[in-house]
Amino acid sequence: MKKAKWIVPTVYIIFLMLPIYWLLNMSFKTTTEIINTYTLWPQEFTFDNYKKIFTDSTWYTGYLNSIYYVVMNTVISVAAALPAAYAFSRYKFLGDKHLFFWLLTNRMAPPAVFALPFFQFYSSVNLFDTHVAVALSHCLFNIPLAVWILEGFMSAVPKELDETAYVDGYSFWRFFFKIFIPTITAGIGITMFFCFMFSWVELLLAKTLTAVAAKPIAATMTRTASTSGYELGLLAAAGSLTIIPGAIVIYFVRNYIAKGFALGRV
Amino acid sequence: MNKTINQKAWFFVIPVFILVAFNAIIPLMTVVNYAFQETFGNNVFMWEGTRWFKQIMLSERFHASLGRQFLFTFIILFIQIPLGIAIALSMPKEGIGVPVCLVLMSMPLLIPWNVVGAMWNIFALPDIGFLGHSLNALGFDYNFTQQIGDAWFTTILMDVWHWTSLVVLLSYAGLQSIQPAYYQAAEIDGASRWAVFTKIELPKMKKVLTIAILLRFMDSFMIYTEPFVLTGGGPGNATAFLSIDLVKMALGQFDLGPAAAMSLIYFFIVLLVCWVFYTLMMRNEGNQ
Numbered sequence: 001m002k003k004a005k006w007i008v009p010t011v012y013i014i015f016l017m018l019p020i021y022w023l024l025n026m027s028f029k030t031t032t033e034i035i036n037t038y039t040l041w042p043q044e045f046t047f048d049n050y051k052k053i054f055t056d057s058t059w060y061t062g063y064l065n066s067i068y069y070v071v072m073n074t075v076i077s078v079a080a081a082l083p084a085a086y087a088f089s090r091y092k093f094l095g096d097k098h099l100f101f102w103l104l105t106n107r108m109a110p111p112a113v114f115a116l117p118f119f120q121f122y123s124s125v126n127l128f129d130t131h132v133a134v135a136l137s138h139c140l141f142n143i144p145l146a147v148w149i150l151e152g153f154m155s156a157v158p159k160e161l162d163e164t165a166y167v168d169g170y171s172f173w174r175f176f177f178k179i180f181i182p183t184i185t186a187g188i189g190i191t192m193f194f195c196f197m198f199s200w201v202e203l204l205l206a207k208t209l210t211a212v213a214a215k216p217i218a219a220t221m222t223r224t225a226s227t228s229g230y231e232l233g234l235l236a237a238a239g240s241l242t243i244i245p246g247a248i249v250i251y252f253v254r255n256y257i258a259k260g261f262a263l264g265r266v
Numbered sequence: 267m268n269k270t271i272n273q274k275a276w277f278f279v280i281p282v283f284i285l286v287a288f289n290a291i292i293p294l295m296t297v298v299n300y301a302f303q304e305t306f307g308n309n310v311f312m313w314e315g316t317r318w319f320k321q322i323m324l325s326e327r328f329h330a331s332l333g334r335q336f337l338f339t340f341i342i343l344f345i346q347i348p349l350g351i352a353i354a355l356s357m358p359k360e361g362i363g364v365p366v367c368l369v370l371m372s373m374p375l376l377i378p379w380n381v382v383g384a385m386w387n388i389f390a391l392p393d394i395g396f397l398g399h400s401l402n403a404l405g406f407d408y409n410f411t412q413q414i415g416d417a418w419f420t421t422i423l424m425d426v427w428h429w430t431s432l433v434v435l436l437s438y439a440g441l442q443s444i445q446p447a448y449y450q451a452a453e454i455d456g457a458s459r460w461a462v463f464t465k466i467e468l469p470k471m472k473k474v475l476t477i478a479i480l481l482r483f484m485d486s487f488m489i490y491t492e493p494f495v496l497t498g499g500g501p502g503n504a505t506a507f508l509s510i511d512l513v514k515m516a517l518g519q520f521d522l523g524p525a526a527a528m529s530l531i532y533f534f535i536v537l538l539v540c541w542v543f544y545t546l547m548m549r550n551e552g553n554q
């Protein structure tokens with residue numbers, strides 16, 4: 001019985017890894033091999049697809065653009081959400097419940113609804129095709145999420161902590177930065193993980209709000225696919241590379257994922 | 267927790283309020299603007315009242331895409347939630363297996379959505395994809411670009427692949443918060459495995475599961491990029507879910523009025539369902 005338990009996660013992980021393996025497999029093949037034959041692993045192993053991406057600036061700037069606005073968005077979201085989540089977890093104030101639900105509704109707003117108005121709005125304030133525009137537009141769904149998660153973590157911290165600190169003569173901000181934030185680092189880690197994740201994977205808004213200067217890698221991929229023929233190998237290589245930043249982030253927060261969830265919203 | 271009444275707390279909320287309002291209210295007003303007017307460009311608008319709303323509410327196209335959307339959301343919730351719980355239950359509780367499982371299972375969550383679509387496209391192509399090739403080799407007549415059933419099967423399988431891990435992570439975290447004493451007590455009482463699940467594990471997971479269902483409902487209801495890249499809404503309109511249909515109408519045909527009216531109806535449906543969930547969730551919290 002104990003041994004059999006391993007089967008379920010193992011089968012599930014194999015199922016998860018199969019499409020990823022297929023993508024990697026394609027990325028090391030030449031275009032002729034992809035189109036003409038069906039092979040389970042590359043017969044002529046080639047790095048050409050990756051070489052193209054790392055030497056062609058239209059490709060690699062896409063990665064830099066994506067990382068740039070994702071990091072910007074994560075920082076803005078968490079910085080703005082920290083005091084707000086504190087307010088929601090500690091105080092009652094006029095309209096607090098309505099405000100909280102209103103914030104959540106924005107997490108529910110389908111990006112497709114906002115695509116066109118966003119384009120017009122950001123064009124009219126001259127922010128179109130900038131990293132700031134994408135970072136700000138992703139705040140629409142990331143800030144509500146960040147507030148929601150952080151509020152959970154903060155509510156789990158007993159209020160006595162605050163009161164003791166004030167008795168000891170701490171000012172509010174000193175308490176907030178010196179005592180409170182260090183006690184919820186796990187929560188902040190989880191929140192950053194989710195903000196990074198949702199900003200990194202979102203494409204509809206990022207694509208709508210950019211043209212050249214801030215174009216994300218994912219948009220570069222779709223445009224290349226349609227303009228320069230069906231270069232599957234190149235596409236596969238570019239796709240494989242988009243997995244790497246996510247994998248690095250997961251590696252750093254792996255301990256928080258299990259522990260963090262258990263402390264917070266759960 | 268007892269909260270103190272403090273109106274100054276608004277100052278803490280102001281940055282969040284401004285940032286979100288900047289992104290939500292101004293664009294939403296644009297949508298509302300279009301929904302009630304007819305425009306021929308050049309910023310000339312004519313008042314149309316509720317004509318667009320009537321047109322959308324009565325159109326077969328909207329009913330069809332709404333029906334497809336509900337069917338899709340229902341199927342993926344029905345598969346992902348039980349599957350996620352089952353996997354979380356059989357995951358190792360400690361040791362090296364934990365980070366390995368967590369890291370590998372989180373992988374699909376962090377892949378950009380259009381890459382997920384492209385990856386599944388390559389994976390499912392009948393001639394060069396592993397899935398398509400294998401299914402055809404086993405004697406199934408599988409082609410997701412031609413046959414409606416296959417397109418649905420592939421889209422659902424892709425979504426299960428993409429999002430089940432979220433349910434697993436949340437359920438796992440819920441299970442981790444159960445004290446070992448509960449299990450020991452159950453063992454002393456000679457409780458069956460099923461009783462342990464329904465009486466201890468499920469109640470402890472209730473809160474995370476609500477979050478999981480809520481998140482999965484919202485996200486699957488707005489799904490756009492993955493099916494768009496995988497099937498393009500086809501064959502025909504077979505997998506054109508609400509968002510795909512909406513973007514087609516707004517940016518493809520530039521029917522701004524009907525598209526805006528549809529956006530508002532769409533948003534309203536999501537809001538309504540989430541409000542019900544939210545109220546239920548808050549009531550649960552109040553009981554504890």
